[in-house]
Amino acid sequence: xxxxxxxTCCGPCxxxxxxxxxxxxxxxALFFSNSNIDTREEFDRxxxxxxxxxxxxxxxxxxxxxxxxxxxxxxxxxxxxxxxxGERCARCFRYSLSRAAAYAAAHGYDAFTTSLTVSPHKVSxxxxxxxxxxxxxxxxxxxxxxxxxxxxxxxxxxxxLKRSAELGLYRQSYCxxxxxxxxxxxxx
Numbered sequence: 001x002x003x004x005x006x007x008t009c010c011g012p013c014x015x016x017x018x019x020x021x022x023x024x025x026x027x028x029a030l031f032f033s034n035s036n037i038d039t040r041e042e043f044d045r046x047x048x049x050x051x052x053x054x055x056x057x058x059x060x061x062x063x064x065x066x067x068x069x070x071x072x073x074x075x076x077x078x079x080x081x082x083x084x085x086g087e088r089c090a091r092c093f094r095y096s097l098s099r100a101a102a103y104a105a106a107h108g109y110d111a112f113t114t115s116l117t118v119s120p121h122k123v124s125x126x127x128x129x130x131x132x133x134x135x136x137x138x139x140x141x142x143x144x145x146x147x148x149x150x151x152x153x154x155x156x157x158x159x160x161l162k163r164s165a166e167l168g169l170y171r172q173s174y175c176x177x178x179x180x181x182x183x184x185x186x187x188x
Contacts, residue, residue, distance in 0.1 A: 001027050004147065005107075007100040007114035008032045008061075011049030012164035012171050016156045017115040018059055019163075020149070030054055031112070033064035033099045035071035036092050037176035043068075049170040056167055064099055071095060071177075080179055085123050088179065093130035097146075101134040104144040111145040118151035118160050121175070 004021050008014040008030040021028045032050045037043040043066050054061035075095050079088035097114060104112040114131065117124045131146035151157075164171055174181045 002110040005104040005109040005112040011053040011169040013115040013118045015163035016160035017151045029060040038178040097134035113147035118156045124150045
């Protein structure tokens with residue numbers, strides 16, 4: 001049985017991914033690493049949903065340190081006006097998945113993956129490239145394997161909607177960063 005760390009963007013998305021990984025015979029832990037989220041209050045609401053999922057499924061939830069200022073400096077600075085699904089998003093994925101890879105390596109996980117790919121709003125090849133890059137960024141002697149799983153396949157997103165409704169999980173309407181929120185408000 002492989003130990004897999006699931007980078008968890010939110011409880012609703014992970015609600016379809018964690019069971020899929022467990023069905024494949026893996027031991028799964030959720031790694032909530034989301035410094036991209038614009039406010040501490042929003043971060044806490046999403047973390048509470050991830051913990052609620054973890055409790056319902058009997059899965060450990062590990063919360064990474066929230067540091068939005070670091071994320072702004074290392075990811076968004078100079079890329080504030082990039083369109084959604086552009087370079088800022090690619091940088092964001094590398095940031096979060098590098099943190100997941102480092103945690104997985106330091107704590108003896110065999111592999112890591114992410115719930116980001118369950119969303120129809122995320123470009124899976126971009127997420128996969130970030131995951132592959134994350135394996136080399138930490139320079140661990142034995143980096144964990146990045147599992148390239150497109151969780152939106154086989155109705156993964158629909159399963160996440162159904163499960164999150166059944167569990168009463170908080171569902172957000174934007175990825176988390178202020179740039180996507182401002183762009184969304186201009187569109188609507």
